[in-house]
Amino acid sequence: MSARGISKKFGVVEVLTDVDLDLKKGEIHALVGENGAGKSTFAKILAGVYRPTRGMLEMSGAQVDVSSPIIANNLGIALIHQEPISFPDLSVAENIVMGRKGGGLMTRVPWSGMLGEARSYMELLGMSIDVTRPMRGLSIADQQMVEIARALASDSQLIIMDEPTAPLTPREVETLFIIVNRLRDEGRTIIFISHRLEEVRILCSRVTIFRDGNKISTHHINDVSNSDIIRLMIGRQLQKYMRKKGTTIGDVALEVERLTLPGAFKDISFKVRKGEIVGLGGLVGAGRSDVACALFGVAPAQTGTISINGKKVNISQPSDVIKLGLAFVPEDRAVAGIFGTLPVMYNITAAIPSKIAPRGIIRRMIETALSKKSVADLSIRLASLNQPIVELSGGNQQKVILARWLQTDPQVLILDEPTRGIDIGVKEEFYDMIGMLAADGRAILLISSELPELLSLCDRILVMSEGQLTAEISRADATQEKIMQAAVPRSRVAA
C-alpha cells in the first residue's frame, strides 16, 4: 500500500500536508510523532474514516478509493482505534465478528460457531474473558484486546494499530508482540503507532516520523537512535513569543501531596505559588487531565491531600472547589465547557448564579454589565451578547470560558490545553492574558502539549508520563528535548 500526497484539512486548518508513504508487504512500520502531528488522522484516512482533501492511495500498484470504512473493510484494511470503539450492549463475541466482510443481511450467523471462533481468538491473545458477556463494564485494556481480536478475525492484510499498548499491562504487551510478529510472518502489513520508542525498536523494521502534519522522514530502525527520533519529532519552530516580566512570586497557593487515583495517576506532589505559572507537560493520556479533573472535583483522587492557601481541603464535587477559589478551563470545550446553543452572555455568567440572581431572579442589568466588562477586558470578538456561543470562533469561545471563570475571581486557575485549535494571533493574546493573570497574583497551572508554549510561558515545568511525575524543570534549564525525554514512556517490556 502506498500513499501519495495525502493532505487533509479540517475547516481551514491543514492537519496533514502532502504525505507520501510506502508500506512493504509483511513489514511492521512504526509511525511516531508528537500529539497532533497527524499520525492518527493519517491512519483514519487509510481506513476510510476520513477522506483526504487531496492525494490518493494505491494498493499493489492500483489506485484505490477508500471512501468509507465499509470499503476499507472489503479491501482488507483494519484500524484499531486509539480509543476502543465498541457496542456496549452486545456480547464480546458479537463485537469481535461485527462488520466482517461478506454475507448479506439475512446471512445466518450461528451462535455456536461465532462463540467458538471468538473464544479461539481470545485464547490466542491469552485472555480469559467470557465471550458471552456484554462489552459494557470491561476495562479499557480488555476492550483494547477485544479490538485486536476483531482485527484478527477480520482477516485483514493491512492492520493499523493506533497506540494499542497504551492501556495494556506488560504481559499483555508481550502477548500482543508475539501475535503481531506472527501476523507479519503470515505476510500481513502492520502499521504501529506508538509513543514508546523502545517498543518501536523491538517490534518494527522501519519508522516514519511525523511532525506538524508533515512526514519528516522514514528510516530503518537500526539506522537511527532514540535521541535522533526525538530530535526529529520536536524539530518544531520556536515561536518568538516572550512573556512580559514583572511577576513577583508569592506564597504557595496550591499544594498537592501524593495524590493518587488508581488507573489514572500516582503519587503526584507539586506546589504552585501565587503569581507563578507552572506548566504540566507530557503526552496525551499521561494523566495530566485526570489530575486536573481530580483537583476540580470531577473525578476526585482516592488518596493524597490538596491544600489551597495552606489549608487542607476536601474536594468531592466542582461546586465545592469553585467556592474555594479554584477555576478550571477544560480541555474539550465542546463537551465540558460551552453551552453551545445558549447566548454568549449566559455562558459568561454561568458560574456565578448568586451574583446575577441574588434572590433566584436574574437581574438582567447586572448580568449585562458584568458580561460587557468581560467582553471588553478579554477583547472577545462578537456581534452581540445574545449570539449563541457556537457562532463564535474557537479562540473567542475559549475566551468566553476564561471570562466565565474570571467572574468567580479565582485564586488558582487550571488551564487544560487552553490554546488547542486556536489560530496564532489569538494564541498570543491568550499568552498575554495568562501572563497578566499571573501578574495579578493568581497561581496558574497550565497543561499543554505544545512545547514552545510551555517553554515561553512557564516559570517551572512539570512533566508527566504514564500517570507519574517524571521531571521538574526550571525555566532556565528547560529545553524541548528535556521535556520530550521525560514525556516518552519507558518501555515496560524487556528489551
Next chain:
Amino acid sequence: MKNLRNILLRREAGIFVMIVLFCIAVGIERPQFWTLNSLRIILLLVPLIMIGAMGQMLVLVARHVDLSIGSMLGFSAMVTGLMFRHYPEIWWPVGFIVAIGTGTLLGLFNGVLVTFFRLPSIIVTLGTLNLYRGLTYIISDARQINRQYIPSDLKAMSQTSPVFGIPWIIIMSFMVALLTYYIVMHTQLGRQIFAIGSNPIAAPLRGINVTQVTLIVFALAGALSGLAGIMYASRWGFVNPSNTGAGFEFQVIAAVVIGGVSINGGVGSVLGTVLGVLLLGCVSAALPLLGIPGTTQNAIYGSVILIALLIDRTVRQKGLASLARSKT
C-alpha cells in the same frame, strides 16, 4: 452458580413472575379468571399488539421510535377494505399482500425521512401519524367499511383453525414472534440493528450500512402494521377511518417497554417483548372482570409505560439490562 444468578436477574424472569402474581391475585378475587374462556379472551386481545410490538421492538432497539404504527394499521386496513368493497369477487388472501404492501410503503416513507433527510424519528412519525390518518379519511370519504364487505373466510381466521381450534390470528402472531426471534438472534441484520442502537457512531466505522439497516427496520415496522391492519378487519369485521388503529402505538410501546426494550437503543429481546404483550393482555382482560371501567384504560396504559421506564432506568443503572440478550 453464576449462570443461575444471571437467569434470576434476567428481565424476562421478572416479567414472567409479574404475570403469574397478577393472574393469581386476580384469580383469588374473581375465580372465573382462571378458565379456558378467559385465556381465550386474553389471547384474542394480544395478536395485533404482538405483531405491532415486534416491529416497534426493532425500531426501539435501533434507537428510533415509530409513533405512526396505529395510522399505518388504519390506512392499510382501509386500503384492503376498499378493495374488498370494490372487488367482492377477489380471492380474499390477496388482502394480505395488499395490506402488508401498503404498510411497507408507508414504513419506507418514514424511513426515508429519517435516514436521507436526517430528521428525528419521533418528529417524523408524529407527523406521519397525522398524515396517514388524514389520508385514511380522504380515501374512505370518512365512511366505514361495513361487515358485509369483509370476506367471511377472513373473519373466520379470528374464530378457529385446524390446530386445536386456536384462532389463526393467534397462531400467526406467534409465528411472527418466532420469525423476529430468528432475525434478532441468528442473522447479520439482527445483530446490526442492535449494533446501531448500541453505538450509532461506531456502527459505520464497523462497516455497517446504517442507512440500509434503518430503512429496513422502518419498512418492517410498516409491513407488520399492515399485517395487523388486515388482522383487525378479520377480528372486528369492519374498518373505521377514525377508530381502526387509534391509540395502537401506545398499547404497543407500553408492551415493548414493559418487555425490557430500552428506549435508549441496543437492548431488548423477543421473549421479553412477548411477555410484555401477554402481561398487558392479562391486565386488559382483568379490568372488566374486576369491575374497573373501560374509561380508565388509557390512564392505566400510561401509568404502565411510566412504571416500566422507571424500572428500565433502575435496571440499566445496575448494568443488568444487557444481560437480557447475552446467552447464558
